[in-house]
Every structure is written in C-alpha cells, then in structure tokens.
Amino acid sequence: MNIRGILFDLDGVLISTARLHYLAWKEVANQLHIPFDEAENDRLRGISREASLEILLERYRGPALTPAQKKLWMDRKNQLYRQMLQDLTPASVAPDVSSALRKLRAAGFRLALGSSSKNARLILARTNLTDQFDAIVDGTEITHTKPDPEIYLLAASRLALPPSSCAVVEDAETGVAAAKAGGMLSIGLGPSAAPARPDLQIRSISELPDLLVHMHP
Ligand code: B16
Numbered sequence: 617m618n619i620r621g622i623l624f625d626l627d628g629v630l631i632s633t634a635r636l637h638y639l640a641w642k643e644v645a646n647q648l649h650i651p652f653d654e655a656e657n658d659r660l661r662g663i664s665r666e667a668s669l670e671i672l673l674e675r676y677r678g679p680a681l682t683p684a685q686k687k688l689w690m691d692r693k694n695q696l697y698r699q700m701l702q703d704l705t706p707a708s709v710a711p712d713v714s715s716a717l718r719k720l721r722a723a724g725f726r727l728a729l730g731s732s733s734k735n736a737r738l739i740l741a742r743t744n745l746t747d748q749f750d751a752i753v754d755g756t757e758i759t760h761t762k763p764d765p766e767i768y769l770l771a772a773s774r775l776a777l778p779p780s781s782c783a784v785v786e787d788a789e790t791g792v793a794a795a796k797a798g799g800m801l802s803i804g805l806g807p808s809a810a811p812a813r814p815d816l817q818i819r820s821i822s823e824l825p826d827l828l829v830h831m832h833p
C-alpha cells in the first residue's frame with residue numbers, strides 16, 4: 617500500500633480539547649436542566665456544533681426552543697469554549713504528538729489537518745502547530761460534516777493526492793466513517809473510534825510512525 621499523505625483530525629487526536637468541549641456543553645446542559653455526562657459527550661466527538669446541540673436536546677424536557685434560541689445556546693457554548701482555549705499554549709501539545717509529526721515529516725509524508733471545528737485555526741495558532749501542516753481544512757470550509765467525507769476529500773485534494781494515497785487518523789466513529797466513505801486508509805485512535813471498525817487501530821499516536829513508515833513508496 618502506498619501512503620503519501622496523512623490527514624489528521626484535531627480534537628481528540630492532536631490536542632485534548634474533547635474535555636473542554638465537554639465542560640462547555642455541560643454548562644449549557646446544566647442551564648437547560650439536561651442530564652449530561654462524559655459518556656454522553658463521546659457522542660459529540662467529530663460532530664458539528666449544530667448537530668451536538670440536537671443530541672443534547674434529545675433529553676431536554678422544557679418548552680420547545682426556537683431556531684433563534686438554539687443559536688443563542690450554541691453561541692453561549694462557543695463563548696465558554698473559546699475562553700478555555702485561551703489557556704492553550706505550545707506546551708499543551710503532548711510530546712508524543714510533536715515527536716510523531718516530526719518523524720512522519722522526516723519520512724517524507726505530506727501532512728494535512730481535517731477538523732470539523734470552526735475554532736481549529738485558533739487552536740493551531742495557540743499551540744504553534746500551524747506550520748506543521750501542508751494543508752488545513754476546518755469547519756468553516758465545508759457544507760457536510762463528518763461522517764460525510766467532504767472534509768477529508770478536500771484535505772487530500774489540497775495535498776494534490778488521490779484519497780487512496782492518504783491515511784486518516786481519527787478518534788471518533790463519525791471521522792472513521794468519513795475516511796472510509798472517502799476511500800482513505802482509516803486509523804482509529806483510542807476506544808471511541810473502535811466501533812466504526814477502522815482499517816487499523818492504535819492506542820497511542822506514538823505508534824503511528826512505525827505503522828506507516830513502510831507504507832511510504
Ligand atoms: P466547534 P474534530 C470537532 O472537531 C469536535 O470533535 C466536536 O466535538 C465539535 O463539536 C466540532 O469539532 C465542532 O467544533 O464548535 O469548535 O466548531 O474532532 O473534527 O477536530
């Protein structure tokens with residue numbers, strides 16, 4: 617198998633922002649008297665802000681919310697989340713993430729980011745990761761979110777590579793499904809990705825270089 621490009625998810629793969637998303641949604645859930653815990657939060661991985669609110673509202677028992685009210689709650693969540701992102705620094709990038717990116721670049725792979733988050737560029741800037749990527753696609757550039765393959769197809773095309781020459785690294789079921797639908801090699805990181813049956817499963821990003829290096833032509 618010839619793999620030339622690696623397409624990375626952001627939240628939950630390169631940076632531990634899943635916990636920050638959880639804390640922000642938890643605040644909204646509390647205010648709306650919706651039961652919400654970290655297990656339920658796993659359903660929001662890789663899902664857009666709009667779709668995340670709809671999942672949260674499955675257990676909402678108050679009067680129906682208008683579209684304008686939904687927008688206010690999404691804005692509230694995003695405001696809380698962005699406040700938390702202010703604490704990110706280059707030190708927020710785990711050493712095994714930096715090391716894996718460095719080794720993969722040295723091995724000749726082209727690297728791209730494919731994040732559903734509209735905050736992805738802010739996160740990359742605060743953590744000094746922007747320059748690590750040959751291409752970046754975020755939630756502001758796509759019409760259909762994961763599990764639709766749009767984000768990864770766009771990332772592959774920005775690397776000027778066919779999907780079959782790319783591997784996707786994902787922590788979410790929706791992201792693995794997007795990779796499969798796009799015709800890329802899917803690599804699941806951690807237990808939340810496993811139910812989508814990725815082509816390869818890893819427990820830590822430190823396993824990536826050894827796994828992929830022999831696939832480079
Ligand atoms: P925002 P990823 C996703 O990012 C997150 O996993 C998901 O929890 C979040 O709701 C989504 O981004 C949208 O994020 O509200 O910041 O636009 O995993 O695709 O990097």
Ligand code: MG
Pocket residue numbers: 625626627628629661662786787788791
């Ligand atoms: Mg993710």
